[in-house]
Amino acid sequence: MSDEMKQCPKCNSPYGYAMGEELYACPECGNEWNPSEVEEEAGLKVVDANGNVLQDGDTVVVIKDLPVKGAPKPVKAGTKVKNIRLAEGDHNIDCKIDGFGSMGLKSEFVRKA
DSSP states (O other): OOOOOBOOTTTOOTTBEESSSSOEEOTTTOOEEOHHHHHHHOSOOEEOTTSOEEOTTOOEEEOSOBOOTTOSSOBOTTOEEOSOEEOSSSSOEEEEETTTEEEEEOGGGEEEO
16 A cells, blocks of 8 residues: 555545555545546536537637626627636636627636537
């Protein structure tokens, strides 16, 4: 067995210990995990209005008119947004829209192009 400790993915405790070749356990929360499976699941998963998984660099289309604070007009439905970046938080898409500049969009108001 390995003397290496790994951080628990559930409670972030640094005291995860090896129980075998590929299984680790956390003494604080009792969670058991396989580190190779956890690394595959890690990462940001963002889906559009149709359930398609989005990735950095994708092109999306706005599906409804979106009002913009401080702007005289909304972002119109059908506007194509290229080269998106995924972000954490409520507005999980960072992008630049012609005529509006940089802004954040919610993935529920776009579909993959």
